[in-house]
Amino acid sequence: MSLAGRGRPYAKAASAAFAYVCALCAFASVAVLLILIGQMLRFAWGWLDFQFLTSFDSQLSAHRAGVKAALVGSVYLIALTALFTVPVGVGAAVYLEEYAARSRWRGFVQTNIANLAGVPSIVYGILGLGLFVRGMHLGAGVLAGALTLSLVVLPVVILASQEALRAVPNTIRQASFALGATKWQTIWHQLLPAALPGIMTGVILAISRALGEAAPLVAIGAAGFVMFLPAGVNDKFTALPLQIYNWTENANEEFQFHVAAAGIIVLLVMLICLNAVAVYLRYRFGKRIRW
Amino acid sequence: MSSAPSVTAEKPVVSGGPRRWGEPLMHGLLWLCALASVFVTISIVLILLVESLEFFRQVSVVEFLSGTVWEPHATPARFGILPLACGTLLVTAGAAIIAIPMGLGAAIYLSEYATPVVRDVLKPVLEILAGIPSVVFGYLAIVFISPIVRSLFPQADVFNALNASIVVAIMILPMIVSLSEDVLRSVPRSLREGAYALGATKLDVTAGVVVPAALSGIMASFLLAIARAVGETMAVTLAAGKRPQLTLNPLESIQTMTAYIVETTKGDVPRGTLGYQTIFAVGLTLFLATLALNVLAQWILKHMREKYE
Amino acid sequence: MTPPSKPQSMTELTAEPKPRTLPLRRTTVDHSRVVDDLLDRPQKVVARDVNFFYGEHHALHDVSLSIPQNCVTALIGPSGCCKSTFLRCINRMNDMIEGTRLSGQILLDDVDIYRPRTDVVELRKRVGMVFQKSNPFPKSIYENVAYGPKVAGIRQRSQLDEIVEKCLRRAALWEEVADRLAASALQLSGGQQQRLCIARALATDPDVLLMDEPASALDPKSTARIEDLIFELKDSYTIVIVTHTMKQAARVSDQTAFFYEGRLVEVGATTDVFTKPRQRQTEDYITGRFG
Structure with missing residues (x-):
């Protein structure tokens, strides 16, 4: 059946x-x-124009408000953040992948990094408030903001760089050592160049994250309303996500609905540009290297 | 070296060689870089603990953990974290109820059903979705989602927990999809073929074989997404309101732990006051909650993973 | 980057139907030249009672073997007999694998390379290695060859040019790549890549050249070229080659060592080992009864 x-x-x-x-x-x-x-x-639509990009914020008229201070502040922030995170993050990744044996120490650091990646950004903000703003008396300036954001994105850079280094085949290491290269020579001349596309993708991912973070900046007490461009690293500043947050909180519907939307478009365009760079770099440098 | 034959004379000998001070130097520098991450953890814990201890000298731990009223600015001030914790729980639970089934469904579709072309389009789109900043979702919640919620439930507050749940769900969805899809795809083909060979339908294979085989990874992705939702700040602050209250009604305005920190730090609180210390006490609670979820997720991934050849 | 000289143009290559770049084996190199003074030569590498462990696994048992200068020594045996492990002990590449341990001595020019004071980096400059699978760096042909001298501290461009040309000529690759030294090494064919790896190993001016099945991944024509090359190189270098084809061992080597299950079963002049093996296991292996 x-x-x-x-x-x-x-x-x-x-x-x-x-x-x-x-x-x-x-x-x-x-x-x-x-x-x-x-x-x-x-x-x-209609709010995002040249005037919007070149004006400071306005408390009087939504039509006169702009993102100039926020745009410049954001650029400063991510530049400094990249400056702080990239050497430390890549260095930590190199140490963990190439120097640390499969020891308990390495396992401990690795677990620690995985946990750091899961810590909410607002907690980093509190840390920045206690450590940089109040503890080191930096004030709520660009430097304190960038240092705080660096802590937020450090795990991202480390994990991405580790992945990139792990993808470099072992034969490259062996070939280099067999030619009498030292460990650091092997890392500097062979492993880092080979891992570069992956590392850069990770760095850009981290920078995008830093560009969009508002919570840590609010927590350290970054100003919402700024009518000047920061001249030094300890000057008060605002950033795009912070500016958007303030506009969205504004009870005036012109600010809340339209100016905030225009600000968001500027932020999203910046993010898209960053990601386009990542894709381009991956394509440009990834193409040359086929294992 | 006197016993070495003449051949070695013109070449550098095997031992000795130039002294390479750069090698230990770089080793040390890189070690410091790795140490930096440990230092970050230590400073998080230290700062949170030190300021929280100050706080707990004035407010008992029992009152903090069991008090049902959070009124830090009233006189007398009352510091019971339950309303804030309840707000966080309400938003997180709502987001999980929406995002977990949808995320799992989308992951199953991408891994088991989608053609390569569809997958190649949808996966990057989801990645882009994951990169949209939190504050943007806050805007979307206030400007678009709140009116929809209020047209469906006229009794709802302008700022309400459901608003926040919906946007947080959209935010954590890509995380669930991409992590779950990875584990689903790593289930070996032979397992699927074994089930098909017995005459099972695609639903039988997916629900009965593939998903159970990938269950630990899927659970871990849920936990990581929930941890993310607990720590979610800007969208929740904008969407859910500023009224700390002990309620399970998602249509009411509430305040989460993260939103309280934002609200307090926005006003310039002087150092050393009780108001300043509350954010560290709340921050510590938040840190411990997310840490527990993350550790649990990692434990599941490490110890419960099914191994395939 | 311009090549130092351009020996022939593309048109010349195509005009000549049979250029001198593909000599037929045995017409150019006389493989029958027999080395009959194995024992009288200075012994370049001497292993004494070498025991090697991967963690708990005892891989090499009491191996004692002398490798005479300017000869080709072939290590043969069935796969898994640890002949490659022995080879990698000679330049201490096994140091890179965690949990490995060696007892006994390996002398290079009468100096124990496993004594604590040994500088592994210097050792590897004197003991070059060619791997089973060609592993060029993902860089230009020029950079591949120049890497060894560069990490050894040679910075002068003219000197590097000279070394690159000399080594590529010695590896019989110069004429094929002279006009595209700046091209990626990964564009070369498998056989060319392996000769590039040989040129790269020669560039550190080693005394000893270790080859780990250098031709196993190549087609017969490329294999023949590599074998010719080995034969030519032995006037200047001491060569140790691991091979799993007995024919190759018979063709290129002066001395053959037969390994079986981590033990050195028999060693002697190649002609002797193949014509009148002293051990039963050796005979079984060369007559094809196992392996």
């Missing part, structure tokens, strides 16, 4: 329905977001 066609008459239908539900889940989230961003673009 054949089993074919027996029992579970709806098995096939259920299977097909399940497939559609799953597909719906995948597309719905993307679709919702696209619709929302489309709406936001509509709100920003």
